[in-house]
């Protein structure tokens with residue numbers, strides 16, 4: 001198994017670190033456009049092998065795509081992160097060209113790869129990757145819901161004073177401050193609805209905190225987060241390379257599911273060796289479906305901006 005991570009910045013390096021620690025592949029390539037950075041980070045990570053005890057071979061590459069040849073899974077993290085006060089959507093102008101170029105280069109050397117898109121604005125970058133490569137839809141997967149659901153569980157666990165591992169909770173919709181939909185009605189604490197234990201006020205606060213989870217971290221750090229995004233990206237790689245059939249919210253191309261077409265946005269999907277294998281219908285109620293449609297409108301508006309950039 002061979003995995004490539006494009007972008008050796010904060011998120012890319014963390015995805016790679018998680019992949020290596022878990023030995024998700026024999027060969028891991030870290031590629032970046034900045035001279036020496038990927039080679040340096042690959043060497044630094046390689047030197048943790050003796051301490052952590054993994055045998056994944058990590059190779060750095062300054063923009064040499066021949067080293068990525070034959071990758072089974074490619075994670076795209078290249079692009080600018082937002083600064084405090086910015087939205088993810090403001091990154092579209094710079095990141096669209098980066099993601100398009102990277103996806104095209106990757107496909108020249110790894111025509112069978114499954115692509116995981118992390119660069120923001122993620123739903124639009126996933127849609128762009130799909131259009132630019134013409135790959136079958138199951139091989140293009142955006143990472144957002146895995147992270148947003150982890151944040152949702154974090155805030156739920158704080159309110160309930162419980163282990164996040166005992167929670168089951170999912171965030172669907174767009175990966176944006178106003179577009180994500182934490183499905184609190186379906187969230188459970190060891191099978192019991194969390195709504196049994198939380199006041200309306202607490203529920204509203206948890207939803208609001210989850211939605212601005214990324215912005216909160218960006219304000220604190222000065223750039224966007226990487227530990228949870230890196231772990232979330234690696235969890236998706238794991239589900240694919242180990243054919244786990246895990247149910248994870250991912251941004252995928254919808255063809256009628258949840259009432260949407262010609263768009264990539266977050267829905268519960270099964271991840272396995274073929275990429276995303278099927279969308280699971282959560283049977284949203286009227287309020288949740290209305291939120292999903294509103295979220296789709298916002299994502300679609302962003303996708304329309306792509307046409308003005310071409």
Ligand SMILES: NC(=O)c1ccc[n+]([C@@H]2O[C@H](COP(=O)([O-])OP(=O)(O)OC[C@H]3O[C@@H](n4cnc5c(N)ncnc54)[C@H](O)[C@@H]3O)[C@@H](O)[C@H]2O)c1
Nearest residue numbers: 007009010011032033078079080081118119120122143229
């Ligand atoms: N989807 C999510 O949930 C999620 C989570 C966190 C971050 N992000 C996004 O991921 C992206 C990366 O964030 P980061 O914090 O790692 O940023 P970063 O600045 O630390 O790293 C980005 C890296 O991309 C590299 N790069 C730029 N253009 C490139 C190209 N053409 N080819 C190869 N490499 C190139 C840069 O040299 C840099 O090393 C941002 O767009 C950010 O918004 C998304």
Ligand SMILES: O=C(O)C[C@H](O)C(=O)O
Nearest residue numbers: 082088120214215224225
């Ligand atoms: O918040 C950001 O801009 C980065 C990422 O989308 C996140 O949610 O951490």
